[in-house]
Amino acid sequence: MAKSKVYRLGDLQLKIMKLLWQRADSEAAVAEVHQALSGEGEWAYTTIATMLRKMEARGLVRHRLHDRKFLYRPAVRAEEVTRKISTHFIDRLFEGSLGDMIAHLLTTRQISREELVRLETLIAERKKKL
């Protein structure tokens, strides 16, 4: 199935997906996607159009015709994609151990006191649910 390799999403494809997920009505025409992405870098209009068509072939998005424009909407849920990419990442680098991953990042990266407090709270709540 097309969805089985959702964890292999290129940077541009992911940007597009995030953009569509963000939309209130989850729909956007090619021109809108192109417009919205123009702050992030330079892409030709046709690049976006081609990318969207390829993404549709992969089952990532769908389109419908409206006013002679293609309105694209996500065909996969954000949670699913985030989940699969994360799983792939944790598997690759930390043999699937979420604990190892967090432990590693926590010891090798900058993080503010506020963030740490937030995480403490989160962990405390998480413990209650076990």
Added chain:
Amino acid sequence: MAKSKVYRLGDLQLKIMKLLWQRADSEAAVAEVHQALSGEGEWAYTTIATMLRKMEARGLVRHRLHDRKFLYRPAVRAEEVTRKISTHFIDRLFEGSLGDMIAHLLTTRQISREELVRLETLIAERKKKL
């Protein structure tokens, strides 16, 4: 530079890198790599050899001749690669926020009580160092 896109490492390449990093002397012949990887899947000997040559071209590994065999060793450090892949991951999915990333994974995934306790300890220690 070759190292600039180290965060884009294929699965096989990463497996090979991890294998080399693990080695006590950080060196392995093609046959050894092939052997070590044979539990994980099926790869032809020549696939591994080709991959290693490509990786050398990318600056990921180096080799020296010994006993008519190529002994490969990493040319990039594990910490650097782990760091760059992680950064790329966090940037892509969580706009660069480590806190958001951990918060998200913590609330959407399975984790044991022991792991949570471990993380609490880690966070406490981390706070002391700020």
Added chain:
DNA sequence: TTGACGTTACTACTAGGGTAGTATTACCTC
């Protein structure tokens, strides 16, 4: 009715990961 414009379709190319067969080389043994 013609031409400009906006849109999608088609086509083509580059790069890199993955995959592996075939050719070559060099040594080692009988």
Added chain:
DNA sequence: GAGGTAATACTACCCTAGTAGTAACGTCAA
């Protein structure tokens, strides 16, 4: 020295992301 063996070198695929030019088409306005 002939043949086998183990190693690398070379070559050639496929696939997908990214990139974008050009063609075709349909509508609307002058």
